[in-house]
Amino acid sequence: MNAMSALLRRAEQIHDLSRDELVCLLSGREYDREIFAAADRVRRKYVGDEVHLRGLIEFSNICRRNCFYCGLRAGNRGLGRYRLTPEEIIGLARKGREYGYRTVVLQSGEDDYYTVAKMCQIIRELKQYGLAVALSIGEKSGADYAAFREAGADRYLLRIETTDRRLYEDLDPGMSHENRKRCLRDLKRLGYEVGCGSLVGLPGQTIASLADDILYFRSLEADMVGIGPFIPHMDTPLKGAQGGDFLLSLKVMALTRLLLPDSNIPATTAMETLRREGRLLALQSGANVVMPNISELQYRRLYALYPGKAGADESPEESRAELCRKLEGMGRTVGKGYGSRQKLYAREKAGRRRPGAARRENS
């Protein structure tokens, strides 16, 4: 066995790689297949064959921020804007529950119309339907996060986007990397299941910084990690950029699975957008979550973070049924529970008995 294969074998067993080792694995192409296969085995061992589906509700495309990479940026004046009323959001979540979703993800631009009181009212209502509630609404104060949690929010998705502070602050004018990290720390402290993640292929991003991203997810003890290629949008300052590479994004994701073996890792829509069946490939390379869109068709076109978003013209019923068929064809099952992170590895590491049937599901 050569040195690289030995390194991978060890990573599969002890879930550790140094920054240099990560850089080495990310740089070449020769070991890609081995990396994807190792991540698939680790996924199977720690989170099993179930794929957890989360119903995504994109409830407002209005954003006060100006991230250079994103089509929803305030500076994009050509985009028709919309926001759903609390009643509409609640109605979509109820439908989602009827389709079989046990988790809904409420995502939007940073839109101040949704005050803390409004969000808390929505969250409380959704908890009545027995849903796990995940929020993805950007940077807020610790007090706001505490209020959402108090109202019943279970999870929060906030990508670090890149751990390269200079790059982050260049691409996200007016935003501070330190504040983003403060948000993630607050969310952890408040007991949320925290989803982090990054964009792959930002202009000026280095392989070493991608290695740092993976190590950051581990130091944060992220419960979920969403990795997606950056896809340039015509109406943004990065319209001429090259954009992310599918296989490199897949590899960052697979290496994340090796280092965070029991985390929940989505097969992201951006991966599906770059490559047909990209989501299925991701599910065979470490991912165990899919987040189908359950928003109304008329709004999906307007929630244009990036162009050509996969699934923009499929109804929620069609896309769910087709996805379930494909998953079964791959020997996977659709998760029936909430699909919260089970922390099997963390417990194993702590030297305690493997919990087996003792499942922690949030109520």
Ligand code: SAH
């Ligand atoms: N406003 C919130 C949530 C919506 S944006 C926030 O920023 O956290 C959700 C994610 O879309 C971002 O975290 C970013 O990683 C991703 N995104 C934005 N523009 C993108 C692009 N051009 N290509 C791929 N992903 C993009």
Ligand code: SF4
């Ligand atoms: Fe707004 Fe999020 Fe897009 Fe940044 S990434 S412009 S915060 S929607």
